[in-house]
Structures are given as C-alpha cells and as structure tokens.
Amino acid sequence: MEYMSDTGTSPTGATASLADLRNLLAEEPELDEVSPQEAAAVTDETVVCWCNNVTAGEIRTPLHDGTACDLESVQRCTRATGGCGKCLPMVAAIVNVELSRKENASPR
Numbered sequence: 001m002e003y004m005s006d007t008g009t010s011p012t013g014a015t016a017s018l019a020d021l022r023n024l025l026a027e028e029p030e031l032d033e034v035s036p037q038e039a040a041a042v043t044d045e046t047v048v049c050w051c052n053n054v055t056a057g058e059i060r061t062p063l064h065d066g067t068a069c070d071l072e073s074v075q076r077c078t079r080a081t082g083g084c085g086k087c088l089p090m091v092a093a094i095v096n097v098e099l100s101r102k103e104n105a106s107p108r
C-alpha cells in the first residue's frame with residue numbers, strides 16, 4: 001500500500017487527483033462486504049475500530065453480558081464506528097455472528 005503526501009504525490013511519484021481522493025473518502029462502506037466466516041475468525045484482541053481503538057472482544061462482550069443487544073447499542077457502549085465509519089462492515093458482521101451464536105445457544 002502506498003501513502004500519499006499532502007500534495008497527492010506518493011513517495012514513488014504516483015499522483016492522484018483531488019477528485020480521486022474525494023471519491024475515495026466519500027465511498028460508503030458496504031454492510032455485506034464482510035462475511036460471517038471472516039467476522040468469526042477475528043480474534044478478540046484484534047482492533048477492529050482504529051479511530052476509537054476498539055477490539056473485537058470489546059464488541060462481543062456487551063452482547064454476551066447483556067449490556068448491548070444490537071448494533072446500535074454496541075456502537076453506543078463501545079464508540080466503535082463513531083469516527084470515520086470504515087469499520088462498520090466488520091463491526092456489523094461481528095455483531096451478527098455473535099447474535100446468531102447467542103440465539104443458537106439459548107434454550108428453547
């Protein structure tokens with residue numbers, strides 16, 4: 001991966017137009033771009049929200065201890081997704097996997 005300077009020039013001399021950079025920043029994350037298998041494979045220690053330094057374990061714990069019951073309440077209690085929003089697909093996938101696990105583990 002290359003990183004651009006403030007002027008849009010990479011250390012190797014590649015350039016990007018301002019419009020390209022704006023388009024890149026404006027991309028909305030796709031909620032279905034992280035599969036349940038990918039979300040389940042993320043270890044508890046892995047940081048999944050870099051803006052607010054939230055790990056996968058910190059996403060899972062409130063779902064299992066009753067502090068949170070859905071994506072919105074996980075977002076509220078962990079602050080995950082509260083910055084740039086790029087982690088939303090992974091956070092949503094982890095929440096969905098954990099809610100499925102919890103539902104399957106419940107006595108019927």
Ligand code: FES
Nearest residue numbers: 049051083084085
């Ligand atoms: S990485 Fe989670 S809000 Fe930016």
